[in-house]
Amino acid sequence: MTVPSNAQRLWMFEQMLVSRYLEESIERIYMEGKTPVFNMANGPIPGEMHLSNGQEPCAVGVCAHLNAEDIVTATHRPHHIAVAKGVHLNEMVAEIFGKKTGLSGGRGGHMHLFDARVNFSCSGIIAEGMGPAVGAALSRQLQGKPGVAVAFIGEGAANQGAFHETLNLAALWKLPVVFVIEDNAWGISVAKQASTAIERNYLRAAAYGMPGVFVPGNDAEAIFAAASDAIERARAGGGPSLIEIETSRLAGHFMGDGEQYRPAGEKEALQAKDPIPAYRQRLLELGVLDERAAEAIAARARGRVEEAVLFARESPYPAPEEALDCVFV
């Protein structure tokens, strides 16, 4: 099992904190203008908002192995992955606010974040990122260029046709691509066991002749190890793999979700296993961190988020007519 270096450990810890602080800020700001009457259209961050609290280990454990040239496609729940892939934070937050300085000048919003500088994109249709990830891997293979593609999906997406078609295609053509399932046990209000005929999705890899592994415990280092194997294999021309990660959705499906469908006590139990304090404790025990260093990292992470939020708040909105630009290049 590949163990991360101490530098990688600290990097993972810090990125998880940036992501969590970001979600906590968004959660607060999202509610501005939405009380006492909650109307999704109102406030500085309107529209749907899918937070990634609890899923940070998936993002950092995988992205620790990636460079800017590697490709990542993400989902409707993209923030933790974007942070770990190195998407420009100020511009990302500005995009979420719909500002002119945002990644897409406000045209995309939180489900459509594009940062070509680090080969990151995401989209709001389930399993939709899988085809483009396979295609980017094909492009690298055809061009003889280095780089692997990673498609992140939720466990709900494993029941979508695109999942099965892309796994077969990637295996058939031995493409440098890794499929990562973030299994948070829920697709909106539908529990995984009510939507999925088998217990574990990693088993589906066998149907397409590729290695599949299951990583329990929402543990950044175990994910790091599994991703190391898969990404090394892809880089070496060994073809695709599937990684299924047991993770947890600590928030609702989206902001405003009443979550009545959750069994009593589930949320509290998940909170008690929050992966970020757990990883902090582990690093303290390993002697990689002491309290002072941990505080310094937390302060830096918080500072990055605060700066990004300030940048977004102070940025101007685009002119309305800019809506007509960018349909074609």
Added chain:
Amino acid sequence: MSSPVKQRKLTVARAMAEAVAQEMRLDPRVFVMGEDIGPLGGVFGNTRGLHEEFGGARVRDTPISETAFIGAAVGAASDGMRPIVELMFVDFFGVCMDAIYNLMAKNTYFSGGKVRVPMVLMASTGAGYSDAGQHSQCLYATFAHLPGMKVVVPSNAYDAKGLMTAAIRDDNPVIFLFHKALQGMGWLGTEKGATVAVPEEPYCLEIGKAKTVREGSDVSIVSLGVGVHHALRAAQQLEKDGVSAEVIDLRSLVPLDREHVIASVRKTGRLIVVDEDYHSFGVSGEIIASVVEHDIGMLKARPQRVAFPDIPIPFTPVMEQWALPNAEKIVAAYQQMHEEQSR
């Protein structure tokens, strides 16, 4: 002590759920499938209470597998059941359109009329709350363009119940498109005029009949769904300027009540079409063509359309609101006609 008889008002969501529940009580062949339509009652509330009353066998949460469950609905419908399926957002049709337009819409024809496909596909439409370009489209024309399926678009709860009941009883496939801004979900904000009095007993509205929702003599404003409410507001504004606007709610795109529109334009001589779907190749073009084709001489002025520009729907509210149809744009369209005429 006598209290005045209170008319019961329902939201569109509740009216839809009531129609489905009443048909399920009457007809054991009716069942519902879709994502989060079970215990949650639908993301947009239109299946609330159904799972509780009818149980998981007839009100089935599905995996996120639209190709499978919509294709399955076609098979079940052809085999004697009357499925109602939900595509959560109409924008998601991309992953399952084959089952819709190559099977659901064509099997009756391919079989020489021997196979019936009595199913309802309901889907939410519409923008206005910054849900961006994959969760905000209307796509009315996309469905209406393809032969073999009826398409209805209610603008209020009364029509929603009557059209839903008619859709379930229809032996043909019906696409039922409900606009999110009319739905009555707290978190979305709702057009007030959509929540109206709805009779308790089951009733059908004939699919394919438009309705004049406001009489007028100077201009016909033709619309559907949320656009009807914009049109009514515009008509009120125009009235202040001494202009008498007639407002027509199409209610159904397939079949399209061309006669109703033509009769109105014959009277007013002016036509504005309001559509939240994209400007080109859509409802607005079809309505104008139908009138012009019938008798170009009826028109006293160039027809106008107020529709969504031919761009993906932008996220940021400043762009999105700027691009959406509204009452002011309709009034401006009338003024444009008026100016051109008096030149």
